Amino acid sequence: MTSAIIVAAGASRRMGFDKLLVPLGGRPVVVHSVQRFETCDAISEIVLVVNALRRTEIEPLIRGCGFRKVTQIVTGGAERHLSVWEGLKQLSPETRIVAVHDAARPLVTPAAIARAVAVAQEYGAVSLAAPVVDTLKRADDSGAVSGNVERAGLWAMQTPQVFRRDWLQAAYEMIIAGGNAVSDEVSAVQAAGFPVRLLANSDWNIKITYPRDLDLAEKLMHLEKV
Numbered sequence: 001m002t003s004a005i006i007v008a009a010g011a012s013r014r015m016g017f018d019k020l021l022v023p024l025g026g027r028p029v030v031v032h033s034v035q036r037f038e039t040c041d042a043i044s045e046i047v048l049v050v051n052a053l054r055r056t057e058i059e060p061l062i063r064g065c066g067f068r069k070v071t072q073i074v075t076g077g078a079e080r081h082l083s084v085w086e087g088l089k090q091l092s093p094e095t096r097i098v099a100v101h102d103a104a105r106p107l108v109t110p111a112a113i114a115r116a117v118a119v120a121q122e123y124g125a126v127s128l129a130a131p132v133v134d135t136l137k138r139a140d141d142s143g144a145v146s147g148n149v150e151r152a153g154l155w156a157m158q159t160p161q162v163f164r165r166d167w168l169q170a171a172y173e174m175i176i177a178g179g180n181a182v183s184d185e186v187s188a189v190q191a192a193g194f195p196v197r198l199l200a201n202s203d204w205n206i207k208i209t210y211p212r213d214l215d216l217a218e219k220l221m222h223l224e225k226v
Contacts, residue, residue, distance in 0.1 A: 001094040002117050003045040004037045004069075004160065005087035008058065008103035009076025010051065018054060019208045020103050021061075025221045029208055030058060031065060032106035032221075037099075038067050040110035042117040045069055045095065048103075049076040049087045081182050085172050091165070097121060098168050099160040100185045104208040107220055112201050113160055119199050120162035127161040127186050128201040155198055158205050161185045167194045 008020050008030050020030040030048075037043045046069045050058045059073050072090040076083030084100055091098065097120050099113065112128060119126040136149035161184060168185060171192035175182055182188045186196050204220045206213055 001044045001092060002042055002097040002099065003047065003091050003095040003165075004043050004099040004101060004113075005047050005049060005084060005091075006033055006037065006101050006103050007076065007080060007083050007087070008033075008048060008050050008054075009083040010080070010104070018051075019214070021054070021057060022208075022214060024106060024214065024217055028061060029106045029217075030103045031061065033101065033103040033108070034062060034065070034067055034070065036106070036108050036110055037101065037113060038069050040113045042110075042114040043069060043099065045071050045092055047072045047074065047087045047090045049074055049083045051076060079181055080184075081172070081175060081188065084185065085176055088169060088172060095165050097162060098165050099162040100168075101160040102207060105159055105205055106208065107203075107217060107224075108158075108160065108205045109203045112203050112205065116160055116162045116199055119197060120164065123195070123197050124167055125161075125163045125186070125189050125194055125196040126199050127184075127196065128158040128205060129155040129198040130158065130201060130205075132156055157184060157186065158201055158207075159184075163189060163194075167192070 021028045037046050052075045074086050074090055076086055116126050116128055132151045132154040136151050137145050138147040139145050171188040174192050175188050
């Protein structure tokens with residue numbers, strides 16, 4: 001059984017308002033993200049982790065959509081890794097593969113999710129990713145360029161990141177016990193010594209971070225329907 005943990009517990013500090021409740025194509029961003037996993041045949045269960053301050057808004061919204069696969073809506077922690085930990089604790093006992101996804105990525109395709117699940121079933125750990133194509137520079141705090149960054153072999157991480165449940169569980173037990181923090185699940189699994197593969201994703205899978213991203217997402221969603 002494959003389960004998804006969708007993390008919707010962020011504070012949207014860079015956006016300035018709750019980006020997950022902003023309408024996108026007529027429905028809130030978080031609804032689109034859940035819908036992508038709901039329609040993916042590779043996913044059997046969805047656990048949605050939400051911000052405590054937004055739970056009274058998000059929970060009835062999601063329940064009202066009639067999603068069959070959403071089994072739990074739980075309150076997240078102060079940081080991302082603590083939110084994922086809360087989601088892990090709510091998974092079905094039958095879960096063997098876990099996909100962790102940022103709710104702020106509403107354009108991920110069900111096909112990409114299914115491909116990632118298939119790779120995780122074979123190799124144990126995988127993340128959707130895209131090769132870095134921009135020229136990269138290193139700069140100091142004043143903005144002065146201090147050096148170049150070779151982009152060969154560099155990848156921009158995406159979600160979902162998909163793992164064997166026992167690997168992810170062991171990794172997070174280590175992270176939590178040590179009082180450490182990680183920015184994504186790949187970092188946790190790597191720290192625990194497990195190998196991770198990257199799966200190139202050619203589909204649009206942008207993360208809604210700044211107001212301009214909403215404009216782009218709106219245009220991309222329109223193209224999907226054409």
